[in-house]
Amino acid sequence: MPTDKLIPILPQYIDATMIACFRSCPQKFYNEFILGLRPPGLSVDLHAGGAFAHALEVVRKEVFINQRSLSDALIRANAAFEIYWGDFQIPEFKTTTKRPDRVWAAVEEYFRQYTPMTDHIQPYFVDGKPTFEFTFAVPLDLPGFPMHPVTGDPFLYTGRFDMMGEYIKLPVICDDKTSGQGHYSGWAEKWDLRSQFIGYTWACKQLGIEADTVVVRGVGILIKSIALAEAIKPYSDDLRAKWLEQLRRDLWRIVYMWREGYWDYNLAESCTAFGNCVFATACQSTNPEAWLKNFDVRRWNPTAIDPGAPSAPVPDLSTHSVSTTY
Numbered sequence: 001m002p003t004d005k006l007i008p009i010l011p012q013y014i015d016a017t018m019i020a021c022f023r024s025c026p027q028k029f030y031n032e033f034i035l036g037l038r039p040p041g042l043s044v045d046l047h048a049g050g051a052f053a054h055a056l057e058v059v060r061k062e063v064f065i066n067q068r069s070l071s072d073a074l075i076r077a078n079a080a081f082e083i084y085w086g087d088f089q090i091p092e093f094k095t096t097t098k099r100p101d102r103v104w105a106a107v108e109e110y111f112r113q114y115t116p117m118t119d120h121i122q123p124y125f126v127d128g129k130p131t132f133e134f135t136f137a138v139p140l141d142l143p144g145f146p147m148h149p150v151t152g153d154p155f156l157y158t159g160r161f162d163m164m165g166e167y168i169k170l171p172v173i174c175d176d177k178t179s180g181q182g183h184y185s186g187w188a189e190k191w192d193l194r195s196q197f198i199g200y201t202w203a204c205k206q207l208g209i210e211a212d213t214v215v216v217r218g219v220g221i222l223i224k225s226i227a228l229a230e231a232i233k234p235y236s237d238d239l240r241a242k243w244l245e246q247l248r249r250d251l252w253r254i255v256y257m258w259r260e261g262y263w264d265y266n267l268a269e270s271c272t273a274f275g276n277c278v279f280a281t282a283c284q285s286t287n288p289e290a291w292l293k294n295f296d297v298r299r300w301n302p303t304a305i306d307p308g309a310p311s312a313p314v315p316d317l318s319t320h321s322v323s324t325t326y
Contacts, residue, residue, distance in 0.1 A: 006292060008034045010258050012148055013137065013156040015302035016196035019250055024273070025266035026257055031279050034263075037295035039278050044090055048098035049178045052219070053162055055081040055107045056176065057132050060163065063116045064123055064130050070111060078104065097180045097221045106178065106219050109226035114217070121215055124164040124171045131164035134173075135303040138206045145248050146255045155251060158302040161200055164211065167232070171211040173200045181227075182220045188231035191216050198243040201235045212236070 022029040031037050055077045062073035123130035141154035163174040197214040204211040213234045220227030282291040
């Protein structure tokens with residue numbers, strides 16, 4: 001039985017990260033997104049990625065909305081970056097290149113290569129406003145989709161990407177990916193069947209924006225250099241149909257496991273992918289709750305710039321109409 005700390009809550013919303021986790025291991029999905037458990041402390045990768053994205057957003061707003069020069073925009077972005085980073089300390093045991101000086105170096109290098117006013121990707125304007133920090137919540141009240149078993153309302157497909165851009169006079173989705181490594185041969189091909197990006201294009205079409213292409217920019221934050229790469233990926237109607245059907249089937253599996261009260265284990269590659277799963281010890285224990293009590297409870301916020309941060313409260317996404325913010 002759950003303790004007062006281990007309270008199962010099935011979110012009304014689903015996003016790309018949640019569904020990818022469920023597909024890899026339903027038990028991990030239960031611990032992370034139903035119980036809301038996370039290791040103590042904040043994720044270095046999420047915090048650094050959030051700081052980087054925030055700095056890029058500030059630069060773009062200063063240039064395109066406030067008409068400032070790039071140099072002035074960078075000064076203001078650096079101040080915002082320092083505030084965002086705050087007193088976050090990287091654990092001594094953590095080996096990472098994503099330290100504040102290197103993350104900021106990545107911001108500067110990004111705009112050296114992609115100078116805002118001459119970038120081949122320009123902001124997409126809606127009602128005279130550039131679409132930075134694009135978030136959405138689309139109700140899945142579609143034929144064959146399950147309703148939420150607690151509320152009886154549709155699930156919401158939610159997400160956030162960095163910018164809606166314009167490329168060769170067409171709207172495109174722009175998403176930046178930071179990593180601690182350079183870009184290898186085949187990096188661009190890894191996005192060909194990316195559920196996250198297919199879902200972004202599906203959501204945009206529900207919002208009346210005919211964007212079927214995603215511009216992925218990779219930012220490798222290395223010790224002595226910054227590696228930049230770009231991939232422009234179109235996604236077809238056929239892929240969107242496959243994505244939607246798979247999402248429908250996965251949601252039915254989630255509802256079934258919620259009602260049954262049993263969440264399947266992977267017991268294979270997911271247990272050791274990217275290093276051992278943080279819940280591996282609990283899965284091996286005859287008393288998993290004794291281990292799970294050591295975790296913090298931080299509910300996932302799919303529309304926040306740092307979705308796992310405690311400072312970003314989970315939004316009320318209970319609206320039954322298509323919604324978005326720019």
